[in-house]
Amino acid sequence: MELFLTAILILAAAALVTALLAALASFCPPSAANCRTANCLGSCCAALGCLTGLCAVAAGPWDATLILELPWGLPAGALVLGLDPLSRIFLLPVFGLGMVCAVSGGLSLRHTSPREHNLGAHWFFYLLLLLGMVVVMSARDAVLFLLAWEIMSLAPFFLIDFNDGDSKVRDASWVYLVAAHLGAVALIAFFGLLWQSAGTTSLAALQGGQALREAGPGVLAALFILAVLGFGAKAGLAPLHVWLPEAHPAAPSHVSALLSGAMINAGLYGLMRSLNVLSALWIAPEWWGWSLLLLGLATGLMGILKALAQSNLKRLLAYSSVENMGLMFMGVGAGLIGQSSGNAWIALLGFTGALLHMLNHAGFKGLLFLCAGEVLHATGTVHMELLGGLQKRLPLLGAAFALGAAAIACLPPLSGFAGEFVLALAMLDGPSLPGVERQMGLLLALTGLALISGLAAALYAKAYGITFLGEARTGFAANAHAASWRTLWPLGLPALACVAGGLLAPLFFGLASFTALNAAPLPDGLMAGALEARAQVRGSLGMVSLLGAAGLCLALALLLARRLLLRRRGAPVARTAQSVQTWGCGFQAGTPRIQYTDASFSEPLARVFAPVMGLRVRRRQVSGLFPDRAALNVTAPDRLRSGLFTPLFEAVERLCNACKIIQHGKIHLYILYILATVVGLLVWGLHT
């Protein structure tokens, strides 16, 4: 626990110093030295703090529950931090990704001009975000949790707003701020109601649901709905996901990687923590699990289909985060269903699958966002229809992106498959539930999962294929700067996580299942079944890794055999590779512009899923004998935003405008208001 505190102190001290540097930079004329110092200090201290934090999380036995109580000056709440398995597993991505993103961000910002950006402020808010996340995941008191939550929600606003010269970026950060605070409103109501009905703000006392014994089912249901709203807004559960596709493309890439890989997990963490409080063991009503499962499935399907429609690489990745969050919520829903129906297999594997997928998602999504940032850095754009052929110019970056894409498309033997395998196994036991409708519900949800993963493979084939393969479509890609290993080395850690998460899957499964049993305890009667299920699934995952490794060796052997065959023919591979043009079926005058683009790649699926994808196609067709230029423009605006939230906020604005008639700026009338109020109160006081 001392080590953990040290990590927090390092981060806090660095935040103070960077705040000083930021203040200095804003009062003095901008200097390159200040900028460089802030960048160096901020990134190095963030990385150091995260490394210490990683050691603190990994040190000691995984199941040790540590509590640290510090003096606290406020009348409500207490300053209590704690580490238990659930906190530990969510802190792993926070510290791991926080470290990688700090180093990568430091490298990419090293040439920033001091006139344009105040790097001290940037790193101050980065460190604040890290601190907020760390405290959220380790707070053992509701007031402390809410405070840290607020810090964690506010800091990204300033991080997203990094390139504030662009009006789109400013819009995006406002959308983020509004969404974050709408979620926070639900959370304040949640904790207020919790405090009122349980009489304590200490999360440790609330744990296990003993404190809520007297609360009626109505209160519990209200608490559950508030928790899903508040935490779902952070996690990007549909329809509260609208901030993700706006915020992630606008933010600098190391920030989007951290937000997508670690911060949105806070939603899942909060939900699991509050479910532990709410479901006083096995009494969670059945509809909780089913509603979470359905919400997760809907979010997953919507997310992957909207992602397929995007042409901005970072927007695509943001929608894919929404999809992955949906999968995790499906896991939690399945776990709750298992708990309420007394099925140890479904309960254990549902929660474990969600946690395992969360860990793996942090790895590959962090890698992909950082790669997208490098693409932006090298070419100046992330619009896929302008790119292409980057694999040749940036071979290392291309390989890293290919690895991440294969992992997130759930291809064995990489890490994405392990999480989805466990989730699928959880739902496979659906036939043991009572009643055909429940059995079919779980099995059809699994079919939905299969559809999502099939679409994910198509999505990432597109994301990698259109961006990195083929010929450069425009000058952006053709004139890409080379990216050397000096700037790319921080990507090594998440890349390693993608491979290790697959080949060492039994290890991570053991960690996640242990945490699941600890965070969502099962009644004693089911414990034996859960332990047996764990051993069996661990065996299965062991076979998956073994076969994965065998498959890799087989692929390597086949490639070697091909090389040998070619060598024997005496035709050097290298020479033939340079000499011929791609066969264009006789068409000689092909240009890179006739290649398939992202919109044309997803066109067959867009035709099938048109109602969900919501493509807006604008075309100017060829007509007449001497036609003009033809044009085709395909965009995919978010319909939930334009159809649900825009009218809602416009209505709010109209209401506020209507209220303006009482606010006119005439002081004597304001004094009259005060007088009227005082008289009114006096009359009321006399009356009672």
Added chain:
Amino acid sequence: MNQGTVFYLIQLFLALILAPLLPGIINRVKARFAGRQGKPLLQTYYDLARLLRKGEVIGRTATWTFSAGPGVALAATLCALALLPLGGAPSPLGFGGDFLLAAYLLGMGRFALILAALDTGSSFEGMGASREAAFSALAEPVLFLVFLMLTSLSLDLVRHTGQSAELVAALSLSAMFGGQATEAWLAGRAELLLAPAVFFVLLLVENCRIPVDDPNTHLELTMIHEVMVLDHSGPNLAMIVYGAALKLWFFAALTAGLLTPPLPLWQQAGLCLLIILALAAAVGVVESVMARLRLTRIPHLLGGAAALASLALILTQVR
């Protein structure tokens, strides 16, 4: 090594050797229907031998993704095949949930080939890749539906015999194709016969046969798989051709596994082999008597197959 493993290895060896025979049979049947003599039955073997002896031509746009794609795809298909119980013998590699791994391994192979196609920078191959990605994404849930029906059947069996410890083993391909499905439909559960029917539709879709795709031409704009592998040559093309044959065998063996009743070992293996060869002939018949569907109709075909599979699933659950 026990007798079962040896028997399985023999079966696997047979599959690896005989797989290229299936396209030959299909072509022969089609030729007979058209009143022609047709290519030799062993034509695919000759093609493979010829391709392995040739050099490769690689476009200057292509990178390592293009060169490595076919090898990765073939390795994934081989691994998937090794999980499948063949000729009634359970796979020694089988484990609980291995059908998920097999399905995703096939997906891995497809992913590698799609990337290889996009790597050429040709719009033809982009077209093929896009269509392959779309239709395989739609075929995935159908495959899962049939597998789910079979797992719930084998879970039922485990529950009836009361060996709850074997829960995870019941989720393996070897348990699903252990013969109980055939016994059940022989005993009158007709809904189980929908499963081989859906598998046959999936065989046509996944292996790019008529009515989904025409494997004979590659210059038609309606092509899917053939146009996607247009630029490969030499050993790489050999790997693709062989991988396609193995995939055909994979789906034929799935269908055959449900149709063969449990018999003594060698008889069952022989019957299974016969059914696989007969399925190849059936594909030939389908290709001869049907026209290819319009591309926009293919999702309807898959939707129909999904409806059949869901019906079978519901009926199994209701029992």
